[in-house]
Amino acid sequence: MGIDIAHYHGWNGKLHSPWWGSLSIVRVAMLQVFRRKSYWVVIGLGVLIFILYWSLIYIMTQFEMGARTQTDVFRIFGFSPVPTEDMDNGYVIFMQRESIAVMILLAFSGSLLVGTDFRMGSLTFYLSRRIDRVQYIVGKLLAVSTVVAMMTVLPALVLYVEYGLFTSSTAYWRQNWKLPIAVLSYGAVLCAVLSIWLVTLAAYLQRMAPIAITWSSLFVMCGQLSTFLRESSDNRDWDLLDPWRCMRLVGKLCFGTWQHPGEETRALWALLLLATTCALALAALVRRVRAVEVVT
Template sequence: MPAQTDTLLRYRPWRGTLRGPGWAALAMARSSLLLMARRRLYWGLFALVLLVFFFFFYGQYLVAWIPGQVGDSVLVAGVKVPVTNFTKFLERLNLNGTAHTFGNLFWFEGYVVVILLALAGSVLVGNDFHHGSLPFYLAKPIGRWHYVLGKCLGIGAVINLATTAPAVVLWLEAGLLNDWKTYYLDNLNLLAGVLGYGLVLTVCLSLLVVATAVWVRQTVPMVMVWMGVFVLMRMLAGWVVDGLRADPEWRLLDLWNNLYLVGMWCLQVDPATVRPQPQPAYWQAAAVVVGVCVGCCLYLRRRVQAVEVIG
């Protein structure tokens, strides 16, 4: 009788594969990226990211191409401008394929990334707490930390698309503009430094985005908190160190500068060449970054565990 019923109802045996909670985290990261892709504002911010990247991309090309292709001057708007003056600004950005090239790229891309993450945090995480969606997620066979991991993976993908991927392309271009066999073999440490810099940004900023979004939940407070952390604290640190001539340790108030210092350590840059000077030691900046990550994890542990699961 059961066999006849299965035949009549045309039941088919299960042939799928049961996935673990880790796959749910990946699916949550994918849904987070799709949610951001549906909003035009984020595409506009990514356009600014590409604008910064193309400036470095073509600037590096011009620095390598102009001296061998033109004379002592170039014609700009009918006025002859010396080549040295024309490339002076580009040379200040060290567009020559060295560690400072990638450090400057990460630094300037960061201005757009901070705005992008401040707006994305409330959409990807804050709304789950504000509208009560988190208990629905946790009622599924996934753990609380799988939820946090999924959100961090989605945010980390955005960070790497905006910073690490352009830096890798810039490294490849630098090799093509020089003796590529020698450059690629001699500068593998730069590629490792770029990946390390991206990993530091991914871990710290993704945890900070999720923790801040859990705390304030809505977009406007989220933007205000992030502007306070990355703009006001930077202005305060610069005023104390550069204006009042205080100890360089006061720059540790500037989280983005701390991430920059850790990234320059990954790129094996001499601390004396990092600008602006003076700067705290690399280990001090790394200690602040680790402290921020640990604080975010402890806060998320307390808030996420406090959510009552339905079912």
């Protein structure tokens, strides 16, 4: 069939900016995530934790119990609807409780959303379009950030709304309007740091097993070691060894209350640490994507 008979013709309209390509990458990534049953199992684990907190808030707001009992129950679950001297923002704590599910989900996502692009050569297809490697990287970072936000920020905000809805007035929301901002700032730090680290790690390691080992070492083992070192030496600076605590400290820098002496200084150190590692990771990522030769 002649090409003219096939009615091929050039596009006469105005093409979108290549930055729209990043959004397409996010959309494709989300489709990849939700198509896999294994993902739903991990998401289910996260949902279990959410349901636990959702039920806790429901019970605490709907059943009559003394203030002391209420505090004790909240303390058991490490949740505090209003930060007190020794209790942190409960919604931020909830986000941290989701960390294992987030970690497993991201270990999986790293291999699926980024590793396969390098291993199976799909990167060539992306870069042979109008998008540059910057748009590709931004797209992948946004995709991972969406997964993180879906598991942490979104349910945390739902819990905040739930607490307000189950009380008899809007007073809770008015008096605690800073809480969702703290959730959002912590969420922003989580999304930024986790996405940069994961995409870089996955671009280099590519396969699921090495990514899972490194990722779990970073988030589980470092956390455990940090706790032991902090308790044995009675020095809170060891919190900086735990990436989750580092991110929480930086989140507090944005909009948080300081509970321990020297926490603000530690938060600045955490910021420096995270910013440095993210900058190094980004440089390594740009180098890695650049290293792929696209034959046109």
